[in-house]
Amino acid sequence: MSKPMIQTEELVKNYGNVKAVDHLNLIVYEGEIFGFLGPNGAGKTTTLLMLMGLSMPTSGTAVVAGYDIVKDSRKVRTVAAILPEGAGYYGDLTARQNLEYIAQLNDIPKLEREKRIKEFLEVVDLTKWTDTKVEKFSRGMKQRLGIAEVLIKKPRVAFFDEPTVGLDPQGTKDVRDIMFRLNKEQDLTIFLSSHLLHEVQQTCQRVGFIRGGKLVAADKIDNLSGKISGKEQIIIEFELTKTSPDLIRDIKSIDGVTSVEQEGNKLHVHMERNNSKEVSETIMKHDLTILMMKQKEYDLEEIFLKYYKEDD
Amino acid sequence: MAGLLTVCRKELVDNLGSKRYMVFFALIIVLSTLSAYQGAQYIKENTSASFVAIFSGATNGFPFTTLMVFFGPIIGLSLGFDAINKEKTSGSLSVLLSQPIYRDSVLNGKFLAGIAALSLLTGSTIGIMSGVAIPILGFGPDLVAISRITVFTLLTILYLSFWLALGLVYSTVTKKATTSILMSVATWLFFSIVITIIAMLVANILAPTQLPSGFNGGGGFPGGGGFNSTGGFNQTGTQEYLARMQSQSAIQTNIQRISPAYLYNEASSAILGTTGGGGFGFIGRQGGDTPFRALDLAQGLMATWPQITAIAVCLVVCFASSYMLFLRQEIRPGD
Numbered sequence: 001m002s003k004p005m006i007q008t009e010e011l012v013k014n015y016g017n018v019k020a021v022d023h024l025n026l027i028v029y030e031g032e033i034f035g036f037l038g039p040n041g042a043g044k045t046t047t048l049l050m051l052m053g054l055s056m057p058t059s060g061t062a063v064v065a066g067y068d069i070v071k072d073s074r075k076v077r078t079v080a081a082i083l084p085e086g087a088g089y090y091g092d093l094t095a096r097q098n099l100e101y102i103a104q105l106n107d108i109p110k111l112e113r114e115k116r117i118k119e120f121l122e123v124v125d126l127t128k129w130t131d132t133k134v135e136k137f138s139r140g141m142k143q144r145l146g147i148a149e150v151l152i153k154k155p156r157v158a159f160f161d162e163p164t165v166g167l168d169p170q171g172t173k174d175v176r177d178i179m180f181r182l183n184k185e186q187d188l189t190i191f192l193s194s195h196l197l198h199e200v201q202q203t204c205q206r207v208g209f210i211r212g213g214k215l216v217a218a219d220k221i222d223n224l225s226g227k228i229s230g231k232e233q234i235i236i237e238f239e240l241t242k243t244s245p246d247l248i249r250d251i252k253s254i255d256g257v258t259s260v261e262q263e264g265n266k267l268h269v270h271m272e273r274n275n276s277k278e279v280s281e282t283i284m285k286h287d288l289t290i291l292m293m294k295q296k297e298y299d300l301e302e303i304f305l306k307y308y309k310e311d312d
Numbered sequence: 313m314a315g316l317l318t319v320c321r322k323e324l325v326d327n328l329g330s331k332r333y334m335v336f337f338a339l340i341i342v343l344s345t346l347s348a349y350q351g352a353q354y355i356k357e358n359t360s361a362s363f364v365a366i367f368s369g370a371t372n373g374f375p376f377t378t379l380m381v382f383f384g385p386i387i388g389l390s391l392g393f394d395a396i397n398k399e400k401t402s403g404s405l406s407v408l409l410s411q412p413i414y415r416d417s418v419l420n421g422k423f424l425a426g427i428a429a430l431s432l433l434t435g436s437t438i439g440i441m442s443g444v445a446i447p448i449l450g451f452g453p454d455l456v457a458i459s460r461i462t463v464f465t466l467l468t469i470l471y472l473s474f475w476l477a478l479g480l481v482y483s484t485v486t487k488k489a490t491t492s493i494l495m496s497v498a499t500w501l502f503f504s505i506v507i508t509i510i511a512m513l514v515a516n517i518l519a520p521t522q523l524p525s526g527f528n529g530g531g532g533f534p535g536g537g538g539f540n541s542t543g544g545f546n547q548t549g550t551q552e553y554l555a556r557m558q559s560q561s562a563i564q565t566n567i568q569r570i571s572p573a574y575l576y577n578e579a580s581s582a583i584l585g586t587t588g589g590g591g592f593g594f595i596g597r598q599g600g601d602t603p604f605r606a607l608d609l610a611q612g613l614m615a616t617w618p619q620i621t622a623i624a625v626c627l628v629v630c631f632a633s634s635y636m637l638f639l640r641q642e643i644r645p646g647d
Contacts, residue, residue: 045644052410055642074314077412084410088403092326104318105411149407 005030005157005189006051010060013046013213020046022213023060028157028191028206033183035204036193043213044193045085048159051191052082065156078106081155083146085162091135095126095145098134099152106153120148124178140171147178157189158182164199176203236276238267239292240283247286254278268296315413319421320428327391327429336387340379340437347375348441352448363457366445367438367464368586376441377580380468381573382504387433388472389496391426392479394489396638401488406643419638423480423631430472438465460609464583467620471576474623477630484634484641503571511567519560521553572626575619582612 006028013021021043028034038044049055051064053073062069065079089098096117103113121127124144129137134145143163150158160179164172180203182188194200200207201221208218217224248260251267256275261268269279276293283290327333350373351366361369367376374382396419399405409415438461446452453461478499482492568574585607607615 049642049644054406054409074412074414077410082410084403084406086403087407088399088401088405089407090404091402101318101322102407102411105315105408105413107314107412146407153411 002030006064008062011057011062012059013050014058019213024215026208026215030189031187032206033190033204035200035207037200037207038210039195042210044210045161048161048193052080053077079156081150081153082159083150083163087146089134089145094131094133096130099148102149103152116152120151124148140167143175159191161193234271234274235296236269237294237296238290240265241289250282251279315417316421319417320425323422323425324428327425332390337433343374343379344376344437344441345444347373348444352445355449363453364460364584366441368584381577384472385475385500385503388475389479391429392476393482393492393496395422395480396483397486397492398489409643415639419635426476427473431469434465434468460584464580467579467583471623474572474627477627480634481630484637503573507568507571511564514567515560515564518563519556521556521560572623575622579616579619582607582616585612
């Protein structure tokens with residue numbers, strides 16, 4: 001495995017008596033897209049702010065790209081960039097002027113600045129709008145400009161805080177595509193904070209679940225899914241032309257079947273091992289046709305809910 | 313100081329291009345030019361008056377000092393009241409702070425840019441006023457006048473910067489620009505109008521000039537004759553009346569000194585050598601050809617250093633408090 005890009009150790013942030021982040025231990029490796037998942041108010045943004053050196057941890061430490069977030073907070077911001085949730089821009093300036101300002105704040109020399117502005121406006125597909133005032137931009141365009149502002153300093157790690165909230169499907173797809181491309185082509189480490197499960201599922205290689213400021217799990221999605229499936233039973237979903245109480249009774253009597261749930265013409269058969277052959281045969285015996293049959297996969301939502309419900 | 317110059321440059325461009333700055337600039341230039349014209353006429357009529365009277369001598373309209381007393385607060389506040397909260401609301405502040413700069417650079421940069429814009433306004437207005445007056449008068453300021461004008465310009469910049477700093481405080485403590493603009497307008501009205509009314513009322517209560525009925529009606533003599541015939545009694549009455557007038561005016565002055573605008577007015581009169589403003593100057597000049605006893609610049613500065621220091625202290629206190637508030641604030645996106 002490649003080396004860690006972000007590593008937190010017992011990171012704590014308290015606001016008064018409220019523990020926003022509670023002894024967080026997290027590793028994000030170089031070159032990966034890490035999904036940081038949790039409900040609203042779980043401490044995601046607080047964690048990001050601390051990792052960018054914008055908020056002082058109450059205790060604990062973290063290292064981002066080799067810099068301590070407390071002692072070298074300004075250096076952290078030279079190699080790490082963030083697209084904050086609800087990021088704003090100077091509406092009375094053009095896209096180029098907005099980027100120019102950010103580039104100047106990063107002490108990028110003039111020629112390099114011009115080159116990068118051109119390059120990254122192309123990456124986010126805003127070349128046509130270079131000299132348009134940002135107040136005329138749509139939300140999706142603004143978000144893409146935000147990504148260009150993140151890229152202009154050529155960071156090693158980029159934090160995206162809920163980057164697709166409020167975007168239409170096309171805007172969401174654009175943002176996601178850009179993130180993928182940057183990760184692949186520029187080997188950018190991406191830390192994606194989100195409460196949207198499918199987004200993380202589609203984008204991230206590894207995910208961390210945070211709840212109440214605590215990291216409840218961090219692993220590859222397959223592994224997390226496997227962990228749950230291992231503990232639980234197999235569920236197979238059958239869609240039939242129609243059902244009858246007799247049928248359900250017969251299925252229940254099959255060895256290994258623990259329970260059957262009915263939902264219209266659909267049956268969810270819970271079993272200890274895969275007995276789908278016997279179940280199918282039983283259905284045939286009742287002269288019914290199987291329209292559809294599939295094993296239920298655990299998607300992130302269930303993993304999510306599963307981890308969230310634990311300890312409750 | 314990473315980022316300070318960049319922030320300052322951007323903010324200065326913003327300020328100079330902003331509509332509110334242009335409106336105030338135009339307003340001040342027009343009114344000042346008129347007052348310089350009137351001031352020049354006044355100097356022509358009063359040969360003893362110095363060149364600097366163009367700033368204080370306009371009798372029919374607003375002299376420049378009065379313009380600044382009245383409009384200074386709103387000009388300074390208007391450049392500062394939304395400096396921080398506007399960027400917070402729009403979300404650009406969290407983007408700005410995530411750059412490799414120190415947080416204080418943002419506030420310092422905005423403050424310096426504001427001072428630069430105010431200096432430009434003051435400097436060019438005073439320059440234009442002098443430019444209008446010289447051809448009318450046929451002579452320019454001598455060295456003494458130039459030094460007075462220079463110190464006066466600096467005082468005006470200091471004074472306007474105080475209001476800017478107060479605006480910054482408002483923009484730091486409030487979340488919305490609509491709140492801070494209301495606070496700014498309230499402050500402006502209070503210090504330019506309300507405080508004078510309050511001072512007058514309080515002074516009138518504490519030292520009423522209305523003499524008790526015994527003094528007024530005592531003689532029962534009709535008209536002015538009464539004063540002459542019972543000289544002794546009425547002399548006491550007049551003295552008493554004058555004493556009360558004086559103490560009333562002293563109370564009023566001291567109350568008004570809460571206002572930096574009033575302090576500025578006092579200090580600028582002393583620095584320009586027009587002691588105590590139009591009223592007193594007029595009385596002083598009535599004596600004939602002898603010039604009224606004007607303080608020279610050093611004396612003027614000596615006499616008004618408490619006023620100048622008070623303005624400077626107010627500025628420092630305002631800036632320091634917005635600085636501390638801003639550095640401690642947690643800038644959360646979407647707040």
